[in-house]
Amino acid sequence: MVSLRSILKVIYAAEQAEGVGARVRRSIGVPNMRNFTPFLMLDHFNVSPDAGFPDHPHRGQETVTLVMKNYMLHEDFTGQSGVLRPGDLQFMTAGKGIVHSEMPFSEDGTNVEGMQLWVDLPKELKHSAPRYRDLRAEEIPIVKPNDKVEVKVISGTSYGVESVKELAYTPMDYYWYTVQPGGEFEQQMNPEFNGFMYILNGSVQMQNKNGMGELVKEHHSIFFNRDGDTIRGKVPETSSKTDFVIIAGQALDQPIVQYGPFVETTKEDIYHAFNDYQSAKNGFEKARGWASEIGAGVDEGLFRVKSNSMLSQGVPLEPAAHKVITKDEL
Numbered sequence: 001m002v003s004l005r006s007i008l009k010v011i012y013a014a015e016q017a018e019g020v021g022a023r024v025r026r027s028i029g030v031p032n033m034r035n036f037t038p039f040l041m042l043d044h045f046n047v048s049p050d051a052g053f054p055d056h057p058h059r060g061q062e063t064v065t066l067v068m069k070n071y072m073l074h075e076d077f078t079g080q081s082g083v084l085r086p087g088d089l090q091f092m093t094a095g096k097g098i099v100h101s102e103m104p105f106s107e108d109g110t111n112v113e114g115m116q117l118w119v120d121l122p123k124e125l126k127h128s129a130p131r132y133r134d135l136r137a138e139e140i141p142i143v144k145p146n147d148k149v150e151v152k153v154i155s156g157t158s159y160g161v162e163s164v165k166e167l168a169y170t171p172m173d174y175y176w177y178t179v180q181p182g183g184e185f186e187q188q189m190n191p192e193f194n195g196f197m198y199i200l201n202g203s204v205q206m207q208n209k210n211g212m213g214e215l216v217k218e219h220h221s222i223f224f225n226r227d228g229d230t231i232r233g234k235v236p237e238t239s240s241k242t243d244f245v246i247i248a249g250q251a252l253d254q255p256i257v258q259y260g261p262f263v264e265t266t267k268e269d270i271y272h273a274f275n276d277y278q279s280a281k282n283g284f285e286k287a288r289g290w291a292s293e294i295g296a297g298v299d300e301g302l303f304r305v306k307s308n309s310m311l312s313q314g315v316p317l318e319p320a321a322h323k324v325i326t327k328d329e330l
Helices: 267-279 300-312
Strands: 007-012 015-018 022-028 039-047 053-058 061-069 071-076 081-084 089-093 098-105 112-120 131-135 142-146 149-155 172-179 184-188 193-201 203-208 211-217 220-224 230-234 242-250 257-259 262-264 324-326
Touching (some): 022 220, 039 193, 039 242, 061 071, 061 172, 071 112, 081 089, 081 131, 081 300, 112 242, 149 184, 172 193, 203 242, 257 267, 262 267
Antiparallel strands (some): 007 220, 039 112, 053 098, 061 112, 071 081, 071 098, 089 131, 142 149, 149 172, 172 242, 184 230, 193 242, 203 211, 257 262
């Protein structure tokens, strides 16, 4: 028997300034939803090429970055660097410490759009070694269970189609839905996972035990209670094509003590994190004297240099088309 989750809260993500000249819509990490374990922050960013997120630290968390339009470059003090294209994701484990830069680039001068999610790490993994996993658009299976619903299965299982495994330390599911007017969708959730959805554009109606609920429009997040194993909804015939993400993750039974990009379980550990960063020790040794090449901005010449390693690995600048799994193949 399907058990539908009820809605805990609906929050509008108002636009605000972040980084250097960037604009984001934040729906986790705000007064109405300070955190939603294991999630610490969700930003829908829309960044002009002359703005961005120059050199900054992290500790005790993972970040998941999805690029939807144009390019995002990253570089850190371990020597890691790369380019995320439209549809690519990066799963970064900050662990005991990382300092990195995330800067946009577009060939035509238009803004770079995407999502960044901050995820808490279990206490025993907070001081693990930093690591990266770039998930290329071509690696993400796409399932189309009917003519009106398409799902990019970034992490987890949707309509019987599974994603790539072992992307993050904290267990989580991540789906990017595109639903046409009149389309109905259903997504199962692990009963131990907290889950929510963020509407990028368009509108949806979620089904509850008493039928269809109110219309929820773009730039709103819907947070669900952990009282069922499924969410179900539809895009009304009168709506436009609707894109939204559904994200769920293992609820962690631990305190969250956060100071900006440092996330620990006690205030004492936060003091240590701040001191370690300032003193360049205990994971931040490479921060001393380090500055990224991209932090001051990325022009076409620097973009070509930074994308060379990606091209040498056989990854084109434009993601290649890949197979869509249809209802006849399920």
